[in-house]
Amino acid sequence: MDVVIIDYNAGNVRSVSYALQRLGVNPILSADAEVISKADKVIFPGVGEASTAMRFLRENGLDALLKSLQQPVFGVCLGLQLLCRHSEENDTDCLGIFDIDVRKFEPRLKVPQMGWNDLIKMGSPLFDGVSEHSYLYFVHSYYAQLSEHTVAVTDYVNPFSAALQKDNFYALQAHPEKSGKVGERILENFLKL
Amino acid sequence: MLTKRIIPCLDIKDGRTVKGVNFIGLRDAGDPVELAARYAREGADELVFLDIAATVEKRKTLVELVSKVAAEINIPFTVGGGISSKADVSALLNAGADKISINSSAVKRPELINELASEFGSQCVVVAIDSCFAKEEHVVHINGGRKARALNTIQWALEVEERGAGEILLTSMDHDGTKAGFANGLVSEISNMLNIPVIASGGAGNMQHFVDAFIKGHADAALAASIFHFEEVRVPELKMFLKEKGIAIRIES
Numbered sequence: 001m002d003v004v005i006i007d008y009n010a011g012n013v014r015s016v017s018y019a020l021q022r023l024g025v026n027p028i029l030s031a032d033a034e035v036i037s038k039a040d041k042v043i044f045p046g047v048g049e050a051s052t053a054m055r056f057l058r059e060n061g062l063d064a065l066l067k068s069l070q071q072p073v074f075g076v077c078l079g080l081q082l083l084c085r086h087s088e089e090n091d092t093d094c095l096g097i098f099d100i101d102v103r104k105f106e107p108r109l110k111v112p113q114m115g116w117n118d119l120i121k122m123g124s125p126l127f128d129g130v131s132e133h134s135y136l137y138f139v140h141s142y143y144a145q146l147s148e149h150t151v152a153v154t155d156y157v158n159p160f161s162a163a164l165q166k167d168n169f170y171a172l173q174a175h176p177e178k179s180g181k182v183g184e185r186i187l188e189n190f191l192k193l
Numbered sequence: 194m195l196t197k198r199i200i201p202c203l204d205i206k207d208g209r210t211v212k213g214v215n216f217i218g219l220r221d222a223g224d225p226v227e228l229a230a231r232y233a234r235e236g237a238d239e240l241v242f243l244d245i246a247a248t249v250e251k252r253k254t255l256v257e258l259v260s261k262v263a264a265e266i267n268i269p270f271t272v273g274g275g276i277s278s279k280a281d282v283s284a285l286l287n288a289g290a291d292k293i294s295i296n297s298s299a300v301k302r303p304e305l306i307n308e309l310a311s312e313f314g315s316q317c318v319v320v321a322i323d324s325c326f327a328k329e330e331h332v333v334h335i336n337g338g339r340k341a342r343a344l345n346t347i348q349w350a351l352e353v354e355e356r357g358a359g360e361i362l363l364t365s366m367d368h369d370g371t372k373a374g375f376a377n378g379l380v381s382e383i384s385n386m387l388n389i390p391v392i393a394s395g396g397a398g399n400m401q402h403f404v405d406a407f408i409k410g411h412a413d414a415a416l417a418a419s420i421f422h423f424e425e426v427r428v429p430e431l432k433m434f435l436k437e438k439g440i441a442i443r444i445e446s
Contacts, residue, residue: 014289018264048314107388109195110413112316114360114390116238116443117195135196135443137269139316156195178269178291180233180445 003027003191004039006066008056012047012177016076019177023188033065040071041191046078050102050142051090053082066095072193073169080164080171081142089142097169100147105157112141113156117174124151124165126172126189134182136162136174143173196441197407198238198414199428200392201421203228205274206246208254210422226261232421233268235428236445240266241294241362241416244274252281256288263289271319273362277302282309286317294319294362297335300344303356310357319392320353321362322346324379331379334366350383361387362416364394372398372420380410392416400426400434407440 003020007013007029020027020043027043028035036042044066046053057063066073066083075083082094087102094102105111116135119127136154143160146153152163154173164171170190176183204211209223229240242262244255252275259272272285273294282293299306299320309318323334324346331346350361363383365376375393384391390413393406397417406415420426435442 012291014287015263015291018289019267021264022267047316110388110390112359112389113195114316115195115198115413135445138195139269141316175269178267180267182445184267 001025001041001191002039003041003043004036005029005043005045006036006062007031008053008060008062012045012077012175015175015177016043016045019184019187020191023184023191025191031060031062033061036062036065037069041193042069042071042073043190044073044075044079044083046076046080046082047139048078049089050078050081050087050092050094053078054092054094057082057095063095067097070168072190074190075169075171076177077140077173077175080144080161080173083164083169083171084144087142098144098147098149098164098166098171100144100149100161100164102142102144104142109157112139114139116179117154117156119152119154119162121150122152122163124163124170125193126163126165126170126186127152128189130182130185130189136172136176136179136182136186138174140173194441196238196443197412197435198392199236199403199431199435199442200239200241200414200416201232201237201428202241202243202394202416202418204418205242205244205255205258208258211245225258226265228422229262229266229270232428233266236432236443237268237428238443239268239414240270242270242272243294244272252284256284259285259288259290271362273319273321277305279308279312282313286313292317292319292360294321296321296323299353300333300335300349303352306353306356306358310359315357315359315389318358319360319362320358321364322349322353323364323366324376325366346379347383347386350387354387354389358389360390360392362392362394365396368396369394371396374398374402375406375410375412375415377405377410380406380412384411384413390414397426400431403431403435404438404440407435
């Protein structure tokens with residue numbers, strides 16, 4: 001099975017790669033359209049700022065490619081936000097797979113949310129064998145609103161989409177590569193899709 | 194609900210743990226990777242690696258260690274000690290560190306915080322502050338606490354946030370090593386004033402001290418070294434204790 005991690009200078013590409021290696025999979029790191037489109041599974045990671053990431057995707061023609069992919073695609077952290085319609089972070093138009101707006105947390109609590117928070121209302125094969133109130137590691141200042149595509153909810157400042165799913169697109173706001181055994185299970189579940 | 198974090202700290206010298214780690218059942222108590230893996234298994238929420246003898250020529254050893262840790266460990270970790278440039282940070286993040294921590298270099302040149310935050314994002318920039326109470330005020334110490342600076346801790350914490358730090362690691366040198374509890378007054382003052390997370394460090398001696406750091410100190414996370422290394426407090430028991438005391442804490446089933 002060919003698993004490709006889209007390599008676009010996002011901070012956590014290396015960490016995601018290590019996490020897959022711990023599961024016995026040797027991922028390919030690539031920003032090459034042909035390599036990505038031939039993969040069995042595509043992971044779209046992300047740490048950083050939305051407009052810079054979108055600019056990179058557009059300049060490399062990866063925005064259109066990502067939208068056209070038919071195989072399972074897994075957006076992680078900023079990857080989830082970029083799969084949405086629009087982000088408040090520097091007023092950025094994103095890929096629009098999920099017709100959802102990404103908003104900044106009101107500073108009623110500390111921003112970014114940094115640490116382990118729990119998931120509820122999970123409804124996706126990503127969470128097979130993962131019980132309600134399992135904890136994952138989050139670091140983010142922006143969140144995807146709740147929508148019909150929400151397949152897990154986490155509460156920080158307000159309830160938000162911890163995970164999204166539509167057709168072959170899956171996404172998780174937390175970092176599965178840094179979320180202990182639960183995170184490993186979620187990555188395994190994605191690889192089994 | 195976002196949980197409070199428990200963070201064991203590993204002091205590193207030449208790629209090995211120092212400060213008399215006394216763990217039963219470790220093949221090699223000086224191996225940071227093995228120790229880190231054990232803490233991760235036991236439920237630590239994050240780890241901090243502090244290179245206490247950081248020099249330019251030893252930097253390569255640290256980067257190699259960070260790669261090994263990143264390959265093995267499935268929880269986030271921060272690396273600190275002697276970091277003073279974008280190039281240092283880039284090498285450590287590329288090797289797989291989640292966050293880096295700066296201390297003296299930020300005091301000497303505060304613009305470094307802005308530069309790192311804009312280049313790598315605030316979420317990976319931790320500013321460590323070593324504070325000492327002297328002449329009726331809290332003042333910042335640098336160079337591993339050896340040198341006092343005419344810099345007020347509270348003022349510095351505000352500036353650090355303003356410049357784009359993502360988190361503060363606050364060590365009270367008055368409490369460090371005493372095992373008499375964290376500096377809850379100072380921690381609370383800074384944590385309530387800022388909108389970024391504050392890690393309390395220095396003074397942990399028993400499990401109740403962690404409860405106090407979270408309830409009285411309003412800390413977002415608490416860090417300790419020797420009590421974990423010597424198994425005076427074990428992470429699983431500590432987390433059960435905190436949960437019983439009503440603190441939001443992660444316990445992996």
